[in-house]
Every structure is written in C-alpha cells, then in structure tokens.
Amino acid sequence: MSQLKHFLFRITVAVLFVLVPILGVYTFVKAPEWRLWFPENVSSYGDEIDGLFHTITWMVGITFVGTEGVLVYLILRFSKKDASKANYTHGSHVLELIWTAIPALLLVFVAFSQMSVWSKIKINLPDGEYTAENPFMEVYGSQFDWRVRYPDADKNFSGADVIESAFDIYVPVDTKIVFRLKSRDVLHSFFVPKFRLKQDAVPGMNIPVWFEAEETGTYDLICAELCGWGHYKMAGKVHVLAQDEFDAWLEGRREALYSNGSED
Amino acid sequence: MSNAAIARPLGLDPAGTVHVTHDHHELGFLRKYIFSVDHKVIGIQFLFTGLIMLLFGGLMAMAVRWQLAWPWTQMPILGKVLFPETGGVATPEGYTMLFTMHGTLMVFFVIIPLLTGTFGNYLIPLMIGAPDMAFPRLNMMGYWFWWPGIVCILLSFGAQGGGPAAGWTAYPPLSTIEAAAPGSNWGQNWWLLSLTFVGVSSMMGAVNYVTTIVKMRAPGMGFFRMPLSIWGLMIAALLQLFALPVLTAASFMQLFDRVFDAGFFTPPDIIINNFSPEAGATVDSVGNATGGHPLLWQHLFWFYSHPAVYIMVLPAMGFASDIISVHARKPIFGYKPMAYSMAAIAGLGFIVWGHHMFMSGMNPSVGLVFMTATMMIALPSAIKVFNWLGTLWGSRIRLNSAMLFALAFVAMFIIGGLSGIWMASTPPDIYIHDTYIIVAHFHYVVFAGSVMAIFGSLYHWFPKMFGRMMNETLGKIHFFGTFIFTNGVFYMMHQLGLAGLMRRTADPYAYETYAHLQPMNQFISICAFCLLGWQIFFVVNFFGSMIWGKRAPRNPWKATSLEWETPSPPGHGNFDKELAVYHGPYEYGVPGVEADFVPQTQKCEHVSAH
Amino acid sequence: MSESIAAYDPKVDAPAHLHPVYDYDSGPPVERGKFAIWLFLATEIMFFSGLIGAYIVLRSGASTWPNPADRLAVDLTAVNTFILICSSYTMVLSLFAAEKGDKGGTLKWLGLTILIGSAFVSVQVYEYIELIHHGNIPSKDIFWSTFYVMTGFHGTHVVIGVIWLATVWVRVLKGKYPPQNYLGIELAGLYWHFVDLVWVLLFTIVYLF
Incomplete structure (x- = not known):
C-alpha cells in the first residue's frame, strides 16, 4: 500500500470511529426535537426520576465522548507506518490507582444518590387519605x-x-x-x-x-x-x-x- | 521437523501435500471429521454449527424487524416460510414466538457456543501448550450433546400450537399454563428439554476447559503467563459450572409444572383464559398443584442468566485483548489488573441478578442492594477499557481486519457498558425498564461487542485454523459495512426507549404514545436488513479463503503466544517441538532485541520473567 | 509413579512421535480425573442448591405446610437412610482393599455397596408406588410437587451411581485397577459419597422437619 493510500485509509477509519460519539451526542441533543425523548411528565415524582436520569446522562455522556475521543486519537496517531518499535511498558500502578479510584467514587456517588428517590416512590407510601390497607x-x-x-x-x-x-x-x-x-x-x-x-x-x-x-x-x-x-x-x-x-x-x-x- | 505427520482438519490441504507417516495409523473419515476427539476439529464443528445457527437467529431478527417497521403486512421471503397460513403476514402469537426464538437461539446456540465451544476448544490447548484437552472423549460428547438441544429447539417450531412464545426468559405462569398462550404447549416442553441438553453440553465443556487449564499448562506457563483469552475462557467456564446447574434445576421444575401439573410457579386462585388450575387439568382428574410463586422462577432464571451475560462477554474481552496487543505491537497495559478485573466481574456477577427484577414485585429494599452491587460491576469494566486505551498509547497499530474488529469491540463495549449505568439506577429504571433502551444496551454488549470480537477472532485465528490467510480487502469492506449498520440498527434504539417504546410489542403504533415512532423503526429495520445482507462479504471471504487463500506461515502476525509455534493448521497432537515458556505472552517491542516480538518460548535477558 | 507421569496418558494425549513427553507446569498435586470430578460435584451442589432453595422459599412462603410425618413413611425411610449411610462405609472399605491390591475384597465391598444402593432405590420405588396408589401425585399440592422433584432427582442420581459402580465392578473383575492406579474406583466413590450426603440433607429437610 502506498503512503497516500495508507494515509487515506487511516483517515477513513478514524472518521468512522469518530462518527460514533459525534452522531451519538447529536442524536441525543436532537432527540427531544424529534420526539424521541421522554414524554412530558405529569406526576409529582416524575421530575426527580428525570433529574437523576439527566445527571447520569451527563456523567455517562462525558465519559463516552472522552473515551471514544481518546480511542480515535490513538487509532489515528499510532497507525502510521513506522519502522520503530512501540513504547515498551507493561502498565503503571499510579494510573491503575487513578482510574480505579475515580470511577469507584463516581459510581458510589451515583448509587447513593438514587436511594432517597427510590425509597420515596417504591418503598414508602405517601402520607395521605389512602394507604395500602385502604387503597383508592x-x-x-x-x-x-x-x-x-x-x-x-x-x-x-x-x-x-x-x-x-x-x-x-x-x-x-x-x-x-x-x-x-x-x-x-x-x-x-x-x-x-x-x-x-x-x-x-x-x-x-x-x-x-x-x-x-x-x-x-x-x-x-x-x-x-x-x-x-x-x-x-x-x-x-x-x-x-x-x-x-x-x-x-x-x-x-x-x-x-x-x-x-x-x-x- | 517436517509437516509430514500432520493430519489436516477439513481436508483443506494445499495441493495434496498431505503425507501420513507409516507409524501413524490413518483414522477413518468418521473418526477424523465427525466423531473426532481432536479439540481443533471439535472447535471447528462448533464454529460451523454456530454460524448456521447465527444465520437462523439473524433471520428471526429480520422477521421481527419487518413486523416492527411495517406491521401486519406481507413479509417478503421469510413470510412464506414462517406464516404460510396467513399468506406471509405475521400473526400476534407468531410474533411472540419469533422474538422468543431469536433470543434463545442467539444466547444458547450462537454466542455461548461460538465463544466457549469454538474458541474455547480451539485455543485453550494451543495457547497453554497442551497436545489436546484433558478429556478428549468428554470433549467430543460435549459437542454431540449439543445436537439433541438443536433438534429439540427445531422440534419446538413444529410443535402443536406453535413454538414457545413466552420470551427467552420463559416467565411463568405464561410459560407453564397451556391455556395462557398457544406456544405454551409442547413447544415450551421442547424448549425446556433443549436448554437441558445445551446445559449438559456446556457443563462437559466447562469441566474440561478448567481441568485442562489448571493441569496441562506447558512447563513454565504459570497462571500469570497465560494469554488473557485463556483467563477469559477459564473464568467463563467457572461461571458455567456454578451458575448453569441452577437454571437446569429451574427448567426441571418448570417441566414438572407443565408435564405433571406440579405447582412450583403457579400461585393459587388464578383464572387464565377461563381455565382454573385447581379445577381443570391436563393429565389427571385432580387438577394442578398451586401454592408456588412466579417470582421464584425469575430469581432462579436470572441467577444463571445474569452470569450468562458475562459468559457471553468475558472470552470476547480476552480475545480482543490478545488481538489488540498483537496488532498494536505493544505489551498489554496492566496485565494483572486485566485478569483481576475479569475475575471481579465474574464474582460480582453472582450477586447482581436482582437488577433484572426491580419492577417485578420483589421487595424494593432488596433492589437497593442489587443496585449498589451492579454499580460496582461497572468498575472492573471501566478498568478494562482504560487498560485497552493504555495499550494503544504509543503503539504501532496495524489496521487489518482483525484489529479493526477488535477496536470496534472496544468502541462498542464502551457504549454498552455506559448505558448499563442508567438501568442499574433504580429510579430511572422505573421508566426505562423493558423499553428499547434495554434492547439497545444488551445488543451493544452482545452483538456490537461480542459478535465484533468473534469476527475479529475469526480474522485473527483463521490462518491457524485453516492454514490460509483471509482476504484483507474483503475483510475491510466487511468491517466498514458491519460497523456502520450495527450502529444504524442499535443506536437509535436508545432514543426509542426514552420515548417509552416497550419491547415485545407486536404493533406499538396502536398506542397514541408510540404512533410517531414508526419512521425511526423503519430506518432501523432497513439498517438491519443491510447488516444481514452485508455479511455476504464475510461468507464469501470465509469460504473462499479456505480454498483460494494464500498459504499461511506458522506465525503470520509475528505473535508471541504458543499457538503460533505450531504448523498452520496444527496436526494431531498440536506441537512438533519441545515447549518451554520463559515469560508472559505480551512481549512486543522489547528494547535491545532485534525483532519487535519475543515469543514465549524464547529465552531473553531483556524480558522480565513474570 | 510420580504425580506428573500419573497425569499424563500417552494413549489419550497424543501420539508420541509428534511431540516429546514432558512434565506439565505444576498445577495442584491432584490427578486430572479427581480435579474434574470435584468440579463436577460443584455443579451438582449448585443443582441441588437450586432445588433445595426453591423448597425453602416455597415452604417458608406457604401459609400452611403439612407435617411430613402425617404423609410419609418416616420410619421406613429412616431405615433406608441408615443403610445408605452404611453403603458409604462399604465403599471406603472397597477402596482400602483396592489400595492393598486385594481384588477379592474390592469386589466384595463394592458389590455390597451396589446391593445396598439397589435396595435403597427399591424401597424408594416401593414408597412411590404406595404414594401414587393413594393418589399422592405431584399435581395434588405443592408439598407433593417439591417431594417428587427433590427425591426423584436424588433417586436418579442413586441409579446413575449404581450403574457407575457396576461398571467399575466389572472392570475390577477384569483386573483393570492395579494397586498403583485405582483412581477409577476412587472417582466413583467420591460421587457415591456425594449422593449419600445429599440424601442425609434431603431426608432431614423433607421428612423430619
């Protein structure tokens, strides 16, 4: 394969992979407009569910764009035809610690932030005229x-x-x-x-x-x-x-x- | 050492160069290709059978997609076969049967057998340096016990009342009471028997894999010198061993409920379609026993079927790691964290089954425990993704077909993994449970993830399996179309799910809420048809390369692991030289060495021994 | 015979002309067959855990549960349980005999184990016939559903065990197990002990409580 041909091929692959986060985010942004989104909420607790969903969507979205972006960059950057050798490394304890600890904290945060809304909707019944023994x-x-x-x-x-x-x-x-x-x-x-x-x-x-x-x-x-x-x-x-x-x-x-x- | 004594599987020998030494008695055709005890032949048998089932499962999916795009219209081609009595128009009960069988075929007859049956069999002895499996005859039986399962599942199509139609999850009482659904007749019995046979087959395989890996590693092949593929396969086999028997027990209970009118899953005082279990009866005058609980089945089913998800992805993770390291010419980043995180995924996999049941009526307080455990399982998955990215950093990537599919696995697994966080969170799950966002999620893991890894693995190990190279141009064309259409099919399902679209709904547009979703479903269906059609490039390449492909050398990819130390394809007994392993499997780009890779069998002072 | 050679079987592994015989990397010091049978028994434990777990859930969730003593012949089954436990002892004696190379003793004790196993199954079949004769079939109520599934699958395991032991007995007769290699007897024995153990558990929870 000639240099140019290989260059074009790398670009094509990179474009293909980069389209995933780009179109992925675009369709999510456009979804409400296309009515491919939550229908309007009319219940008293629906907003809290939607709010939690949106919080997670932001976290997940940033991670998605970040990791896919890094992946595309790495594919593009390191797929050159190069006679030299790759970096010889078997890993890094510091990096492992960082990318274990940060997601762990985030996930614990996500888990705990769900609990009160879940209790309110599914575990406890509201105070009011109607109860489990005396339902509407x-x-x-x-x-x-x-x-x-x-x-x-x-x-x-x-x-x-x-x-x-x-x-x-x-x-x-x-x-x-x-x-x-x-x-x-x-x-x-x-x-x-x-x-x-x-x-x-x-x-x-x-x-x-x-x-x-x-x-x-x-x-x-x-x-x-x-x-x-x-x-x-x-x-x-x-x-x-x-x-x-x-x-x-x-x-x-x-x-x-x-x-x-x-x-x- | 010559190739002389090497018997070639499948007779794909180049220009009749097969010679058999006089001391090696020739096995008959039947013993060599059909009832073979050679792990490589068995692996290839699993491969062909699995690919045929993949086609069946794919065609089921196409029929489902037709109905969702153009409900109650004449289905081209497939309609004539599936719905001859209505002139090719799907029936509601036929539709429920279609997605039930699609799920069943894909899980039990395609993904699990392709990953563990095909690559487990083919790669384990080769990668650890063993001449065959620990129990070759048991291995052969493992394959042949799969066949009664296939026969039973095919019989269920033709059963009176039609195929099973209670979903691949077979929730009772829909699946247990014959009055509940036409498919809950003999179709369901065949389905349960089929699962039992598949279970026995998997169990035989799993015992064999674990014993082989623990007992038959070549000298010097310590556990932490095994390729990650082997780690993935071993952990998946352990999951099979400990989770599958519970499903088998549950299937027998359901079979008892159905055949002997036992009452494991039948609650008292229900009336189904004017049928009262206590009063009416099918085999005797007493009536069904009642007093059981429908949720009991769900607990038992998901106790297996959640770990099954990891059986369907851990080997794929291992294969992708190996392919990426080889074609990035760089050691895998964080080998031990990779191995430990697979073990962590498997371990946590046993305590998260309840996240399938947040809306089931299970005690909602228990749901919080399952949610927290489920969140934690995202952690090892994230660690794996970061380590794959770390591997690519500073690498020298070869963008060939195998590598492209492995990279696609990483890109797609990120999506499938991240969307899991939405549904693990109990309050958002109230809304998204059983919607299309769930369908998107598990297809991103199992199709866009595992099937991509299977394709990558086929491109990567094809030279070893069949002694010839696959065509790279066709491979790349196959990759581009598959990648585009896969995302075309599954990505917008997220948004459909957010609009509230439920799974398993034959005609969603009857609801006001869903009426405007039809155009998007048509787009998805067209992508799905293209995705299936595009596989012709794979079929042509796969079979064509067996005949016309370039002869493969022993080690076409310049890889380090042991399978590349054998002839392509390896003969009976695998290795034609003495083996000793001196270091791990990922020694690429070692400074101070001329070549950019150091095989595991090569002693090298520049490589640390662990 | 050293452990590594015991694990290597040239007839099974590969024709020797293709590759040299070598010691494998040190796995745990246990024969392949024994390792595999423990894995297999682990799956069996999970299988019975599924059945017993379902029983416990259904029983604790039921509003009423009959007293087993009113429905089942507890005395007869207690005797049956006792003889099954004895068969584990005869199995051990048979293994001891095999270890010493005492073929006659092996055959005697193994034969006795098979006999006791068959007697156990016969009593169970008799119990089933009596129960079914009185209309106590799985569809009568949830008690009988669970009873038949649990005892039935255990009974199937005993039958498989008896068949396995019988084939081992024939192989002993043919002199297939020299004192250096009686692993085949040991594996069948492990399975047999497991089946006995499960029965003690089942007898306790199904008949006694």
Missing part, C-alpha cells in the same frame, strides 16, 4: 385488559356497590392515589409513561403502588410485561379529572349501578 382502587391485569375496582362507601372491595370498569381508569388530580395492583392470570406490568410509573402485576401478589397526577388529561396505560399473544393491544387509559368532575363521574357510575340493580 384496585387494578387487575388480565389477558388482555385492565380492570379497575372502586370500593363502596364502606371501603370494601366486595359487595354490590363496588364499581368496576375495564380499560379506563378515572382518578382525581393532585391526589396521592394509592392502589393495589393485582393480576388475575399471568404477569402484566402497569406502565404509564407520563407518570414515570411502572410496576409488574404478579398473580398471587398484592402490590401497593402510588402516584399523584398533577395535570388533568387522558394518558396511555401500557402493558409492559409480556402477557401472551395479545400483549401489544392491552392498552388502557388513565383519565385524570378535576376533583369535582371525578366526584360527578363516580356519582354517575353509582347511580347507574343502582338503576341497573333495581331493574334486575
């Missing part, structure tokens, strides 16, 4: 629909006055909703992207879950655990209503229930 509702996954039950006036989930609905879940806004997540058959997972909420529904388990929606609207509820051939269409909706609208909706459902009951 029960949600069941079942092949291939979501079913929701609202308790009667005595907070019971069994009885004639229990309101049931499929696919559509109605909740009031700005309320810390605690609900029980169950499954009637196989595994499902309750995922509302805009709430930043995901929890598997496990048959035989009764998992308390909570969220607080801060904006009214209708949001996609997606099954996030393979549950069979109809997994892809197990789509529900969470309707977040203003408190008075929700009360009116609940009242309407109760009345419908009573009128149906009297007809029987």
